[in-house]
Amino acid sequence: MLDNSKEVQMTSERTASGSKNARFRLNIRWLIFSSLIVASVLPLLGLYKWMEKSAVQKEIAYVEENHLIIAKNLAAALERYAHDVVAVFELTIKSLESTEGPDFSESLDEFDLSFVALLDDKDNVLNEVQAVSKSTSQRLSYTQIEELRAQASINPGQSVFSGIVQFDGAPHISLGRIVANGKFAVSVLSLQYLIELQKSIKFGALGHSMMVDQNGLVIAHPNPEWQASSKDASKLSVVQQMMAGKTGVAIFYSPPMQADMISGFTFVARTGWGVMVPQPMSELEARAKASEKTALLIVLAEIAALIVISWWLSQLISTPIRNVVSAAAKVSDGDLGARVMLSEAPVVISEAQLLGTSFNRLISNLQADQHQLTAALSAAVEGERAKSSFLSVMSHEVRTPMHGLMGILELIKDGKLEEDQRHLLTVGQKTAKNMVKLLDGVLQFVKLEANAESSKASAFDPAELAQSAVDLFQSLAIKKGLSLTTSVSHQMLLGDPQMISQIMLNLVGNAVKFTKEGQIHITSEFRESGTGSARLIISVTDSGIGIADDLQSTIFKEFVQVDSELARANEGSGLGLAISARLAQLMEGKITLKSEPDKGSCFQLDIPVTLVEN
Ligand code: ADP
Numbered sequence: 001m002l003d004n005s006k007e008v009q010m011t012s013e014r015t016a017s018g019s020k021n022a023r024f025r026l027n028i029r030w031l032i033f034s035s036l037i038v039a040s041v042l043p044l045l046g047l048y049k050w051m052e053k054s055a056v057q058k059e060i061a062y063v064e065e066n067h068l069i070i071a072k073n074l075a076a077a078l079e080r081y082a083h084d085v086v087a088v089f090e091l092t093i094k095s096l097e098s099t100e101g102p103d104f105s106e107s108l109d110e111f112d113l114s115f116v117a118l119l120d121d122k123d124n125v126l127n128e129v130q131a132v133s134k135s136t137s138q139r140l141s142y143t144q145i146e147e148l149r150a151q152a153s154i155n156p157g158q159s160v161f162s163g164i165v166q167f168d169g170a171p172h173i174s175l176g177r178i179v180a181n182g183k184f185a186v187s188v189l190s191l192q193y194l195i196e197l198q199k200s201i202k203f204g205a206l207g208h209s210m211m212v213d214q215n216g217l218v219i220a221h222p223n224p225e226w227q228a229s230s231k232d233a234s235k236l237s238v239v240q241q242m243m244a245g246k247t248g249v250a251i252f253y254s255p256p257m258q259a260d261m262i263s264g265f266t267f268v269a270r271t272g273w274g275v276m277v278p279q280p281m282s283e284l285e286a287r288a289k290a291s292e293k294t295a296l297l298i299v300l301a302e303i304a305a306l307i308v309i310s311w312w313l314s315q316l317i318s319t320p321i322r323n324v325v326s327a328a329a330k331v332s333d334g335d336l337g338a339r340v341m342l343s344e345a346p347v348v349i350s351e352a353q354l355l356g357t358s359f360n361r362l363i364s365n366l367q368a369d370q371h372q373l374t375a376a377l378s379a380a381v382e383g384e385r386a387k388s389s390f391l392s393v394m395s396h397e398v399r400t401p402m403h404g405l406m407g408i409l410e411l412i413k414d415g416k417l418e419e420d421q422r423h424l425l426t427v428g429q430k431t432a433k434n435m436v437k438l439l440d441g442v443l444q445f446v447k448l449e450a451n452a453e454s455s456k457a458s459a460f461d462p463a464e465l466a467q468s469a470v471d472l473f474q475s476l477a478i479k480k481g482l483s484l485t486t487s488v489s490h491q492m493l494l495g496d497p498q499m500i501s502q503i504m505l506n507l508v509g510n511a512v513k514f515t516k517e518g519q520i521h522i523t524s525e526f527r528e529s530g531t532g533s534a535r536l537i538i539s540v541t542d543s544g545i546g547i548a549d550d551l552q553s554t555i556f557k558e559f560v561q562v563d564s565e566l567a568r569a570n571e572g573s574g575l576g577l578a579i580s581a582r583l584a585q586l587m588e589g590k591i592t593l594k595s596e597p598d599k600g601s602c603f604q605l606d607i608p609v610t611l612v613e614n
Contacts, residue, residue: 029318036310041303048299055288055295060262063284064249067264067277072247074201074209075266075275078194082270085111085189086159089175092116093185096127105132112190113175114138114168119145121182138168140186148176149184161189161271163215164230171230173213173271195220195227204287206257207279214272216243223256242267242274254278319343320352324359336367388446395443399436406432441575445558448582455587459612460497462536463490466522468501469508477512483519484512491526492612493536499583500607503591504538506576507603511542513572518543518600528611535589536609539602546597556581556591580605 088104088111095101096118108116108131117128123145140148144165152160162174167188175187194211198220201209211219216234221227233239238250247266254261263278323341330338340356409429417425447453466488477484504522511520525537547555547562554560558578577591584591589607 028321029314032317033310033314036313037307040306040310044299044302044306048295051295052292055292056285058291059284059288063262063279064264067262067279068247068249068266069264070201070203070209070277071264071266071275074197074277075268077197078211078268078273078275079270081193081197082161082268085113085175086270088113089116089159089185089187090177092129092187093118093177093179096129096185097179097183099127103129105129108187109133112192114172114188114190116185116187118179119184119186121184123184126183140165140167140174140188144174145176145184145186148174148186149178152176152178152184161214163213164217164219171219171228173219191219198222201277203277204279204283206259206283207277209275209277212239212242212274212276214243214274216240216274219273221256226256238263238265238276238278239274241265242276243272245269251281316347316349317352320349320356324355327359327363331363331366336363336370339363388450391442392446395439395446399439399443402432402436402439406436438573438575441573441579445575445579445582448579448586453586455496455499455583457494457496457610459492459494460500461490461492462500462524462538463488465497465501465504466524466538469504469522472505473508473512477520480512480515481517482512482515484508484521485519486522488522488524488538489526493526493534494610494612495536495607496587499587500538500605503580503583503605504540506580507540507605510576510603511540511544511601515542515544515600534609534611536605536607538605541600541602543600546599546601547593547595548597552593552595555593 088107092104092108092113093116095104096116104116108114108129113131114134115128115130118126120126123142144162144167148160148162151162152158154160156178159175159177162176164171165174165188166172167174171191173189173191175189177185179185198209198211199222208222210221210233212233213219213230216232216236216239218226218231218233221231223231225231226233234243236252236254238252241248241250242265245267249262249264251260251262253259257278257280260281261278262281262284263276265274265276267274320340320343327338327340339360342353342356342360406429409425409432413422413425413429444453463486466486470484470486474484508520508522520540520542523539523541525539526534527537528534551562555562556577559574560578561572561574581591584605584607587607589605592604592606593601594604595601
């Protein structure tokens with residue numbers, strides 16, 4: 001369980017350190033928000049730009065279509081009017097020819113004809129009828145009649161319309177028709193109806209209609225001056241097109257309006273008049289601008305709505321994640337009571353809610369596990385403490401009477417004793433000594449476990465420590481026929497001589513104990529590093545029974561002894577190496593072992609020391 005949690009911690013640390021290298025750290029709320037905005041607002045702006053561009057084009061297309069229809073309708077109306085005028089003109093001619101025909105003076109009035117006159121080949125009036133309202137005796141000039149006669153003679157049997165002529169002080173249009181026997185009929189048409197028709201057509205602020213005669217002279221126009229003076233508009237390209245009998249839409253510059261105009265134009269086939277309906281381009285652009293403005297307002301309203309929705313969505317998605325993150329941060333800081341705040345809003349994202357509840361369940365389980373672990377740990381610590389204090393008390397309690405016992409045995413030895421009694425006493429003394437040794441070992445081990453010992457530095461010579469060990473075990477070695485030698489070199493070092501000595505005595509004692517024949521040799525090595533620190537390595541090498549590979553690490557554990565003939569023959573506690581290893585640790589060093597069964601062992605004590613300058 002503990003190992004697992006360590007692994008989890010390591011993984012999370014690795015992930016965190018990984019993210020430290022990230023170049024961009026993105027905030028989830030802003031990430032979602034900006035993604036939604038980019039994904040929705042950009043296309044909208046694109047749409048707006050497209051609408052803005054196409055608005056003017058749409059207006060132009062609309063105008064092109066509609067202006068042309070108006071122009072065509074106007075031309076059709078004029079066509080009918082001309083037809084009616086011709087009909088009245090011709091009926092009146094017929095009545096004039098037959099002296100007893102009906103009176104058309106009212107009809108002439110109705111169709112804006114001032115009079116109809118029947119002339120002989122010398123232009124003398126043979127017969128004539130006046131419109132009721134017209135009492136004038138004004139006549140067309142000789143030239144006007146001759147021009148009309150010439151025009152009519154090209155189209156014999158047809159009534160023809162002249163271009164604009166001045167009559168009775170105002171612009172008119174004259175009609176002429178060749179009648180049988182060199183007779184010629186003439187009439188004059190006022191422009192009143194045409195002007196009214198022109199006036200009736202208005203669209204937009206300045207959109208209007210305009211009519212020109214077959215020579216490009218203005219018949220009817222909103223500009224009264226142009227109209228009164230029958231302005232020659234034949235120079236305008238659009239007028240030229242009408243005069244050429246074309247129909248269409250044109251954009252041109254209008255001098256009287258001082259503006260670019262768009263106009264539908266066509267012509268009246270019967271009379272050769274041109275009809276056009278122009279409108280300033282600026283009006284189209286203004287209308288396009290108005291629809292652009294509406295589009296802009298709609299787009300802005302949509303963007304505002306999108307921003308609000310995106311913000312709300314980003315909050316909806318990111319808040320639960322942020323809640324999990326903040327709870328996880330608290331948990332990783334050790335607050336296992338931290339829980340993810342679950343949203344109580346009417347709208348939630350179910351996966352995010354599930355993430356929160358799962359996290360909370362996970363932490364609750366973790367908290368329960370931790371409670372159990374803490375309880376188990378404190379029980380274990382308590383048990384360990386009880387064990388240590390028990391061992392310590394027991395050792396003390398047993399050690400004191402043991403010393404008393406040993407004193408008594410010593411006193412008895414001084415008295416008169418039989419040989420076998422003396423032998424038993426010696427065995428008893430040895431057993432008591434071993435027991436005290438074991439108790440001392442237990443006591444020291446307990447102290448070391450409780451961290452109650454620390455190393456104390458003083459100057460020492462490792463060669464002297466090695467020599468003392470040799471001196472102590474030499475007699476035993478000689479007894480076993482072993483050679484025990486030291487080649488540790490003299491050197492004054494700073495370290496803990498007491499701890500080093502205890503380790504050395506233990507290693508040499510074990511070597512003598514577990515070697516049947518051969519030699520035990522103590523060597524040393526002094527390794528200096530450039531930085532002023534140095535290491536002392538003392539090796540105790542024997543030609544003893546050796547230790548199998550799989551046991552080499554376990555013999556450093558307390559109370560571990562390898563079962564062997566020699567171990568059974570010698571007293572031991574299994575504490576020597578455990579104590580030695582802890583002492584080496586206290587000096588920030590270590591003991592290593594190289595051994596081969598039946599060949600021997602080499603124990604190495606490796607500790608940091610300081611060279612004492614002489
Ligand atoms: P003990 O009091 O039994 O010697 P140690 O902790 O000193 O306790 O040693 C533990 C065991 O390690 C010994 O019982 C022995 O089996 C093995 N051992 C220690 N030193 C040697 C050695 N030099 N050669 C072979 N075995 C050894």
